[in-house]
Amino acid sequence: MESDWQQELTRLEGLHLRRSLQTLTSCKGPIIGLENGRSLINVASNDYLDFAQDPLLREAAQQAVGEHGVGSGSSRLICGTTGPHVALEEALAAFKGTETALTFSSGYAAAMGLGTAILDKGTVVLLDKLCHASLIDACRLSGATLRVFRHNDLEKLEALLAWARRKFPPSTEVVIVTESVFSMDGDCAPLAEMVALKERYSARMVVDEAHAIGVLGEGGRGLASKLGLTDRIEIHMGTMSKAIGVSGGYLAGSTALRDLLVNKARSFIYSTAPPPALAATATVALEHLQGPVGDNRRARLWALAEAMAAGLDLPVPQSAILPMLVGEASAALALAAQLREEGYFVPAIRYPTVARGQARLRFTVTAAHSHTQIDELVSAVLRCRQLAHEESS
Numbered sequence: 001m002e003s004d005w006q007q008e009l010t011r012l013e014g015l016h017l018r019r020s021l022q023t024l025t026s027c028k029g030p031i032i033g034l035e036n037g038r039s040l041i042n043v044a045s046n047d048y049l050d051f052a053q054d055p056l057l058r059e060a061a062q063q064a065v066g067e068h069g070v071g072s073g074s075s076r077l078i079c080g081t082t083g084p085h086v087a088l089e090e091a092l093a094a095f096k097g098t099e100t101a102l103t104f105s106s107g108y109a110a111a112m113g114l115g116t117a118i119l120d121k122g123t124v125v126l127l128d129k130l131c132h133a134s135l136i137d138a139c140r141l142s143g144a145t146l147r148v149f150r151h152n153d154l155e156k157l158e159a160l161l162a163w164a165r166r167k168f169p170p171s172t173e174v175v176i177v178t179e180s181v182f183s184m185d186g187d188c189a190p191l192a193e194m195v196a197l198k199e200r201y202s203a204r205m206v207v208d209e210a211h212a213i214g215v216l217g218e219g220g221r222g223l224a225s226k227l228g229l230t231d232r233i234e235i236h237m238g239t240m241s242k243a244i245g246v247s248g249g250y251l252a253g254s255t256a257l258r259d260l261l262v263n264k265a266r267s268f269i270y271s272t273a274p275p276p277a278l279a280a281t282a283t284v285a286l287e288h289l290q291g292p293v294g295d296n297r298r299a300r301l302w303a304l305a306e307a308m309a310a311g312l313d314l315p316v317p318q319s320a321i322l323p324m325l326v327g328e329a330s331a332a333l334a335l336a337a338q339l340r341e342e343g344y345f346v347p348a349i350r351y352p353t354v355a356r357g358q359a360r361l362r363f364t365v366t367a368a369h370s371h372t373q374i375d376e377l378v379s380a381v382l383r384c385r386q387l388a389h390e391e392s393s
């Protein structure tokens with residue numbers, strides 16, 4: 001057994017696909033400390049609005065722990081639902097413009113809940129090829145008939161909708177699953193066109209706004225809100241672990257959706273409720289995210305993202321995620337290692353997170369960065385890229 005495990009690890013190593021954990025010893029704004037005593041500028045975080053370390057939220061969390069303690073002691077359905085959980089769900093529903101919202105211990109758990117409560121063997125799911133692993137796992141877990149369409153390809157999507165309506169009885173539930181901002185490409189789904197197709201074929205739709213919340217739309221409400229589509233999308237999904245800066249996931253929609261999730265989402269039912277103090281902190285974060293603090297940081301974030309994209313000659317950013325395609329996993333790793341020498345922490349994203357031959361550096365800009373840091377980063381990337389180019393030719 002042990003030797004099989006070792007063999008598999010060696011195989012991954014040979015493919016440049018072995019991963020390992022790295023411990024941060026400190027985190028101050030965009031500067032992270034490593035165990036070897038070095039510090040690097042972090043260009044990998046999803047903490048887009050610099051909320052995770054914010055003094056305002058530290059204070060809110062400390063006060064909430066004082067009031068509610070550290071744990072919840074039970075699942076939500078037994079005796080784990082507290083005032084802060086209900087308040088957060090009301091705040092999320094108001095933020096998203098939906099009737100209700102239900103929180104989970106993570107975005108991953110929210111996706112799993114969807115998989116057991118809303119999708120089943122009788123459902124046909126049409127999934128964008130670049131959707132996050134949590135959505136893929138949820139669809140598989142559900143036993144639904146799953147078809148994947150090429151990323152953002154409306155023609156392929158329509159062909160699949162037509163196929164599903166031809167092949168299955170009219171009462172069959174057909175569900176389109178997409179993200180609004182894609183986590184590894186940083187681009188947006190053509191949501192308006194997708195919603196129109198969905199309606200034409202009487203399907204339903206799940207939109208995961210994990211990377212859009214806090215970044216896109218008025219008050220950071222996301223892409224569906226920005227495009228005025230909220231009421232036409234049945235299931236809104238997101239996480240509180242990115243721009244909101246805390247932890248936990250949510251699903252938002254109608255009262256019937258929430259009630260069904262409470263009854264059938266196994267990741268909700270069979271898991272201890274998130275700490276009430278965490279819920280209280282997320283509620284405060286959500287208020288700041290929609291208010292002047294959020295507005296200022298969003299403006300700063302967009303200015304930085306635009307400067308960085310221009311400096312690296314990348315397309316105009318649609319989010320805070322700026323991928324730079326490299327190609328082979330080994331080349332992406334080498335470039336990331338060089339940038340690390342220069343003082344920057346940026347991950348090389350490889351198969352299976354992205355397709356083979358599409359390895360990339362994934363930069364994320366946050367409101368914690370300064371313009372000088374981004375300018376210097378751009379120079380370093382150009383320098384390292386040039387060096388790699390010279391070495392390979």
Ligand SMILES: *Cc1c(COP(=O)(O)O)cnc(C)c1O
Pocket residue numbers: 106107108109132134179183208210211239240241247248249
């Ligand atoms: C991060 C992410 C999730 C998972 O959220 P967690 O709260 O980190 O579990 C789900 N979907 C997408 C698109 C994500 O990027």
